[in-house]
Amino acid sequence: MGLKFWDGFRIYIDTNKPDGFDWAIAFDIVSRLSKNKNLTSREITFGKKVLNYVQENSALIDEVKALSKLEDKEIIEVKFIYDKLLLVSKDDWKRIIDLASQTKIFDNLELANVKAAQTSLSKKDGIKEQALIRAYKSLKKLEKFGIKI
Numbered sequence: 001m002g003l004k005f006w007d008g009f010r011i012y013i014d015t016n017k018p019d020g021f022d023w024a025i026a027f028d029i030v031s032r033l034s035k036n037k038n039l040t041s042r043e044i045t046f047g048k049k050v051l052n053y054v055q056e057n058s059a060l061i062d063e064v065k066a067l068s069k070l071e072d073k074e075i076i077e078v079k080f081i082y083d084k085l086l087l088v089s090k091d092d093w094k095r096i097i098d099l100a101s102q103t104k105i106f107d108n109l110e111l112a113n114v115k116a117a118q119t120s121l122s123k124k125d126g127i128k129e130q131a132l133i134r135a136y137k138s139l140k141k142l143e144k145f146g147i148k149i
Contacts, residue, residue, distance in 0.1 A: 001051070005061065006030045008068035009050060012060075015067075020049070036133060078129050081136045084149060085121055092147075093118045099145055100138075110138045 010026040012018075025046045032039055039047065054060055088096075097115060100106045106114065117135035120127040139149045 003033050004065050004068045004070050006033060007070045008064035011067040012064050081132055096147060105141050106138055114138050
């Protein structure tokens with residue numbers, strides 16, 4: 001159940017008005033998923049209720065997805081990114097930061113985020129999910145220079 005499903009379900013609630021489903025919560029879920037934010041317990045409870053409803057009406061999934069105009073985007077697995085960045089050696093991090101500084105491929109905030117992510121990963125400190133995802137996306141820009149993450 002990706003972003004396309006939840007956006008479609010939000011539209012479905014607005015048009016069909018099934019009992020017990022709040023449009024505002026569905027809207028919040030779509031908003032949070034599109035921004036890669038964590039869901040609240042209220043939204044998780046609502047999500048479970050929706051999943052039970054959809055299991056009872058299995059034909060509803062395709063109908064709901066058809067209502068959405070959004071594209072299903074790739075869901076980014078934070079654990080995968082964390083593990084992948086942990087494997088980058090200290091020398092590779094130095095090369096990455098030097099290359100980014102020389103080519104100006106990152107803006108100042110991006111470079112600062114990559115440096116902070118590298119520091120947090122090397123010290124095994126906690127790091128925010130958003131910072132980790134942004135650092136990974138920044139590092140993907142360096143593939144054209146032969147740096148594979």
